Amino acid sequence: MKKDNEEKRAMVRTAERSLDILLSFLEAKELSLTEIAKHVSLHKSTVYRLVQTLENKGFLIKSMETEKYRLGYKCLELAANMEGKNDPAVLFLPEMQSLRDNIGETVSLYIIDGYERLRIQSVESQLPIRRVAPIGARMPLSVGASSKVLVAYSNQHEQEMIFQHLKTKEQIDLVQYKKQLTKVKTNGYATSFEEREPGTSALSVPIQNRSGEILAALTISGPINRLTYRRIKEILPILQESQKRLNRLILL
Template identity: 50%
Template sequence: MEERGGKLTVRAVERALDILMCFAQDQDLTLTEIAGRIGLNKSTVHRLIATLEERGFILRNGDKLRLGYRVWELAANLTQMDDPAQLLLPEMERLRDQLGETVSLYVQDGDARIRIQAVQSNQAIRRVAPVGARLPLYVGASSKILLAFVPVEERERILNMMDWPANLDQPTYLKQLDEVRAEGFALSMEEREPGAAAVAVPVFGRDQQLAAALSISGPVSRLTQDMMIEYAPFLKEAAARMGTMMRTIT
């Protein structure tokens, strides 16, 4: 056992979880790739994977490894009505049908944001938003929401842990966060990927604490700045309904 942050942790369990988290971005990995990602020798990783494989958390196909059926059994329990991602899905579908663009729901996790739910646009040219994607907090409309609407001390703590890119001017970014807080919504135009635009608003839960960021995204050919500003009130209305729903489970 080791003590971290005043808490006792089991190193073998930490390593096993590190292995499973390697599959957050890739479906199939080799033992060598996993060992390189988590910084352990292959013999140690091999022993841990053997246990995970025996318990059904890892499946083997030749020299490739992937998540096993036990993970999906656990994931099935997330799709309950007390899970925000599932609870808010009908409202997200309603917003997609109303505005015609891809709708996403993000939460902050450390120095990143995670897409916990998405409803894809029905249009031929659209933004595909995979659920579970982990994205940096220093770029994008939803990131600005997740930083702008947390308490100042929490914002400073998050900003201090972020790995800022050299080309991003922090004072300018912080000024943008103040503007986002004043206006109640955030815009992004090709900040994270070429040709993509997004507008996002906060979703508040119990005691008006920030719970998530709600966004719509699509190609810049449709989501011009004027169009996103026009859409912002519709997102705010949807977010207000979502907040009411979330307060019933928190």
């Protein structure tokens, strides 16, 4: 019995390590064996065995030129089988493209994932100077228009969990932060000016389901010299029209 339990724990540990290796590619398109080992905090020999298995199964591909690994086609096959009918990243894309074409700035869609916000879709501006918004990027919930919308429209239990995390993990004035969230809830939108990145500003609104629960934050972002306070006031009604259409789409 003891041996069986040890074998089960070893199998679970191997599975967790393999998943950690795959998740390391959220931060880079290509990684060397050394870089993977550093990311998952494992010895290179252990990582090599796991990487070999993932490569044999088609989840990783090794470049002949760079000797680095990247995600394999098996990941694409799995993604192709995801249910896209009710996936906001798929469902909202046409409206996001239309909004981008109308306003000219980058449009992104964010959700809360743990104690971070995750960009699940983006349509980048076609202007020469633009806000680059890679899908899969993770950002803190402490700053940014999208973060404020996501937290402001979360339920009380989720908010308390987030507040406790911010209090212990990040240097943040919770009193001021909560005042900002109250303002966001009152106004129905959030703005940010160089809160997370110098030279950028953003405008964000909530997308909610039929029960009024927050699904995502729909956000416009761009260079602060173009996306000024005055410009944000001008495009707010346009963003809110998109918000209404997406909310109705969720209700269908």
